[in-house]
Amino acid sequence: AGTVKGSAVHDLDLAGALPGSIVASVKLYPSPLATMTSGTDAVLREPGGCFEQASSSNYPNVMVMSYLEQNQAAKPEVVERATRFLDEGYKILVGYETKEKGYEWFGGAPGHEALTAYGVMEFEDMAKVYDVDRQMIDRTAAWLLSRRDGQGGYKRNDRALDSFGRASARTTDAYITWALAEAGHNKD
Numbered sequence: 001a002g003t004v005k006g007s008a009v010h011d012l013d014l015a016g017a018l019p020g021s022i023v024a025s026v027k028l029y030p031s032p033l034a035t036m037t038s039g040t041d042a043v044l045r046e047p048g049g050c051f052e053q054a055s056s057s058n059y060p061n062v063m064v065m066s067y068l069e070q071n072q073a074a075k076p077e078v079v080e081r082a083t084r085f086l087d088e089g090y091k092i093l094v095g096y097e098t099k100e101k102g103y104e105w106f107g108g109a110p111g112h113e114a115l116t117a118y119g120v121m122e123f124e125d126m127a128k129v130y131d132v133d134r135q136m137i138d139r140t141a142a143w144l145l146s147r148r149d150g151q152g153g154y155k156r157n158d159r160a161l162d163s164f165g166r167a168s169a170r171t172t173d174a175y176i177t178w179a180l181a182e183a184g185h186n187k188d
Contacts, residue, residue, distance in 0.1 A: 037071075040064045041078045047089035050105040051096040051115060058089030059122050065129040086130045093119065094136065101143040104157075112157045113147055114172050116140060117179035124183040141185035144176060 014022060029035040043064050045057035065082045096103050102111015103119045123137045147154045153173035167175070180186035 037068075037075070037078070040067055041075075041081070044078075044082055044085055046085055047092055049092075051093060051103055051107075051119070052105060054089055054092040054096075055118065055122055058086070058093060059125070061085045061089060062122070062126045062129060066125070069129055083130075086126070090126070090130065090132065093122075094133070097136070097140070101139045102147075103140065104159075110157045111143065112159065113144060113154050113176055114167065116144055117176040120144065120183045120185060121179050141180060141183065144180060145186070 027038070029038060041064075043060050045061065047054040047057040047061070061082055065079075065086060068079055068082065093103075096105065096107040098104050098107055098109045098111040100109055100111055102113065102116040104110070104112045104115065120137065120141050123132050123140070126132050127134070127137065144154070149155050153169060154176050156169065156172060177186060
């Protein structure tokens with residue numbers, strides 16, 4: 001880390017290594033910005049799997065693309081790779097929209113409110129760096145708002161595939177409200 005001034009020498013004792021067992025590479029970066037740009041390329045992942053799995057790679061890809069656009073320092077091939085992964089991630093994620101317009105791990109009805117709330121935030125952030133269907137985001141947020149129970153919470157799909165779907169009602173209600181507000185869809 002940092003910038004080398006002058007020269008640097010490092011001695012390595014490889015006398016005990018078996019012939020052909022050593023593979024090494026050295027990468028030098030001319031600046032801290034070059035180090036960061038290389039790091040962003042390493043974060044990029046091809047999305048796949050259910051909604052939650054695809055999001056776990058797609059959302060970081062969104063963040064990388066946002067960084068690259070803000071700093072305008074990326075190699076064209078890194079931007080191209082990020083764009084390709086966003087294309088794939090978007091296609092996978094929108095494929096899990098339910099017929100009621102919420103989202104569920106595999107697109108089965110009914111939608112899952114907490115997972116849908118996560119999706120609304122992800123799609124809003126993605127829309128800052130990628131062409132996301134605005135009507136899809138709005139109808140998804142409208143579906144979530146239609147799930148309000150009139151007592152400060154939300155009706156819930158109790159189906160859960162993991163701990164994400166098994167939080168308490170209060171925690172889930174707070175999360176959904178926060179996600180909608182964070183994404184700009186719950187002004188009151």
